[in-house]
Amino acid sequence: MPSKLVDKSRQETVEAWVLLTPALLLLGIFVLYPIAYLFYLSFTTGSFTRAGTVWIGGRNYLRLALDPDFWQVLGNTIYFTIATVIPSLVIPLGLAVLLNRSMALRGWLRTAYFIPSITSLVAVGLGFRWLFQTDGPVNGLLSMAGLDPIPWLSSTTWAMPVLILLSIWKQLGFNMVVFLTGLQTIPISRYEAAELDGAGDWQSFWHITLPGLRPTLIFVTITTVIFTLRSFEQPYVMTGGGPLNSTNLLVFYVYNQAFAQFDFGYAATITTVLLAITLVLIYIQLQISETDPL
Incomplete structure (x- = not known):
């Protein structure tokens, strides 16, 4: 009986992750990734041109202060x-x-x-x-x-x-x-x-x-x-x-x-x-x- 309960619990866990995966992917692509990229950009300078962006550390935050x-x-x-x-x-x-x-x-x-x-x-x-x-x-x-x-x-x-x-x-x-x-x-x-x-x-x-x-x-x-x-x-x-x-x-x-x-x-x-x-x-x-x- 305990083994059956463990197997059922694992099956339910796998099913839950399968059902959650599409929502988690959308959340990651449209929410978490943009926030992470925004945070990265705050440590750079430049623009989206051929020159691109350059990492400058925390100088933007010092400038802001x-x-x-x-x-x-x-x-x-x-x-x-x-x-x-x-x-x-x-x-x-x-x-x-x-x-x-x-x-x-x-x-x-x-x-x-x-x-x-x-x-x-x-x-x-x-x-x-x-x-x-x-x-x-x-x-x-x-x-x-x-x-x-x-x-x-x-x-x-x-x-x-x-x-x-x-x-x-x-x-x-x-x-x-x-x-x-x-x-x-x-x-x-x-x-x-x-x-x-x-x-x-x-x-x-x-x-x-x-x-x-x-x-x-x-x-x-x-x-x-x-x-x-x-x-x-x-x-x-x-x-x-x-x-x-x-x-x-x-x-x-x-x-x-x-x-x-x-x-x-x-x-x-x-x-x-x-x-x-x-x-x-x-x-x-x-x-x-x-x-x-x-």
Whole structure:
């Protein structure tokens, strides 16, 4: 009997590896190999020409540490991420709670809010650039109110908030639909029991809704952070990273280094740092979700 169990276990192991092999090959070719090659490129200089790339060790990382433009872009990205992620969680959550109570208009409003999520970000960026240009509709409204027009996209103060507003508007519908789906998985009996115990709306929200949405909150936070960190279209379409580098984000900076300066090694170094930052943030979020129950 033991030998038969061992043979069966080996057979199941072989079958498992046979079934996993195609997925592992695809994972290796399209995920692991590109990451490994990116890491290799970060230790080289040159371009994909006849001259090729040259191994230079850690000089790209030293250059990165001493590059004031990189630190400015990193600061821009942190500001952009924080200012985008927090409203992109709070506003959709509030809208989802309200829509969850409105049975009559839920389907129509859900569709209306979700439309920006399926709209091309380039098209949306062009639309926002038209709205916020110097002689655009937004400044027209300010003039009608007796206020001076604001140079939204050419101001180091106002250009980034416009990009943040665009990103929040773009992400709002997707997050709201995900939150709404999560709310519908919470049993109504919990709210009924809380109401019988005399709990108010805020108490029900804090002690029932938020704990029930914990997995959804983790998912939405991670996807929103990734969406924000990989932002490229916003500065590319609206500001070109200006004015004075004030709206330059990491992915757009990588694009300029790789395809404007043709410095692929340095671009790979910045991308490696961005990948590390993303993985660390996701790890922290997962650790918080495991150790700090709502």
